[in-house]
Amino acid sequence: MCSQKCASPGRAFGSKYEPASTATEKPLLTVFATYTLRHKYPRTLREFFGTFALAYLFTDAFLHVLHMFFDHEHNQHYPMQWVVNFAVYFQVHHDNPIKSATENHMEDIDNLCTVTIAFVVFWHCVVWRTKGRALPRMLYLWTLLVIGLGELAIFNHSKCHARTHELEVPAWTVALQDAGVLVHPATHRRHHSCITCNGNTANLPESGVTINVNYNFLVGLSPIYDRIYHAYPIYTILHILFWTVNPMFVISCVALASLRSADVPTPAVKGKVE
Numbered sequence: 291m292c293s294q295k296c297a298s299p300g301r302a303f304g305s306k307y308e309p310a311s312t313a314t315e316k317p318l319l320t321v322f323a324t325y326t327l328r329h330k331y332p333r334t335l336r337e338f339f340g341t342f343a344l345a346y347l348f349t350d351a352f353l354h355v356l357h358m359f360f361d362h363e364h365n366q367h368y369p370m371q372w373v374v375n376f377a378v379y380f381q382v383h384h385d386n387p388i389k390s391a392t393e394n395h396m397e398d399i400d401n402l403c404t405v406t407i408a409f410v411v412f413w414h415c416v417v418w419r420t421k422g423r424a425l426p427r428m429l430y431l432w433t434l435l436v437i438g439l440g441e442l443a444i445f446n447h448s449k450c451h452a453r454t455h456e457l458e459v460p461a462w463t464v465a466l467q468d469a470g471v472l473v474h475p476a477t478h479r480r481h482h483s484c485i486t487c488n489g490n491t492a493n494l495p496e497s498g499v500t501i502n503v504n505y506n507f508l509v510g511l512s513p514i515y516d517r518i519y520h521a522y523p524i525y526t527i528l529h530i531l532f533w534t535v536n537p538m539f540v541i542s543c544v545a546l547a548s549l550r551s552a553d554v555p556t557p558a559v560k561g562k563v564e
């Protein structure tokens with residue numbers, strides 16, 4: 291499978307296939323984070339840890355699915371151009387992994403963060419206009435944590451390659467990688483073990499077969515997801531997961547459930563957004 295997946299799309303970085311970042315992401319994220327921490331902060335430690343656990347498990351699963359989907363060779367011919375762009379971008383990374391360590395890799399998820407926040411803002415306005423109240427309180431913090439963990443994951447991905455190539459890596463990142471809190475470079479290096487990826491010929495797996503493992507960007511449940519993927523390598527399932535295991539889908543489902551729920555008196559009814 292990897293022999294096809296990892297085949298070079300024959301296009302270089304810096305082309306139209308590279309995801310563009312948005313200048314609006316940073317101010318938008320700042321405003322959203324400020325609003326969430328001022329108005330939607332967790333009221334108990336239990337609330338915080340519960341939301342954090344849900345955000346961590348979700349982000350791990352989401353990034354797994356995203357990575358498996360965009361690494362799949364079928365998506366170089368997907369009917370939507372932006373999906374093709376990302377698929378090519380992900381697969382070119384196998385040919386030229388050091389780029390993620392030498393360029394601003396974190397910019398690559400700016401659009402994703404912007405769209406995620408835009409979904410919360412959109413549904414917040416819809417529910418407020420329709421029901422006179424906000425979305426469920428913890429959805430805001432959950433979204434902020436998913437974005438934060440996504441940023442951390444992509445930062446660490448960059449530092450995995452930096453460390454493999456003996457570039458500078460912050461001491462705290464090295465310490466967390468060695469402690470198993472963040473993905474270790476050796477773990478991610480296995481993902482790049484592919485006989486058809488240029489530059490990885492010295493990193494062949496045993497007996498020269500290809501392996502599709504370690505798609506994770508957070509430590510998470512990678513061995514479980516890899517096993518499932520190998521047991522059921524069905525593109526249709528992966529395709530369905532791509533369109534459902536993502537923050538925009540989750541936010542929309544929660545918002546729709548909120549719209550359908552019975553009206554309950556809240557401070558918002560008295561004119562205060564809660």
Ligand SMILES: [Zn+2]
Nearest residue numbers: 357361380481
């Ligand atoms: Zn990959």
Ligand SMILES: [Zn+2]
Nearest residue numbers: 383387447478
């Ligand atoms: Zn990589």
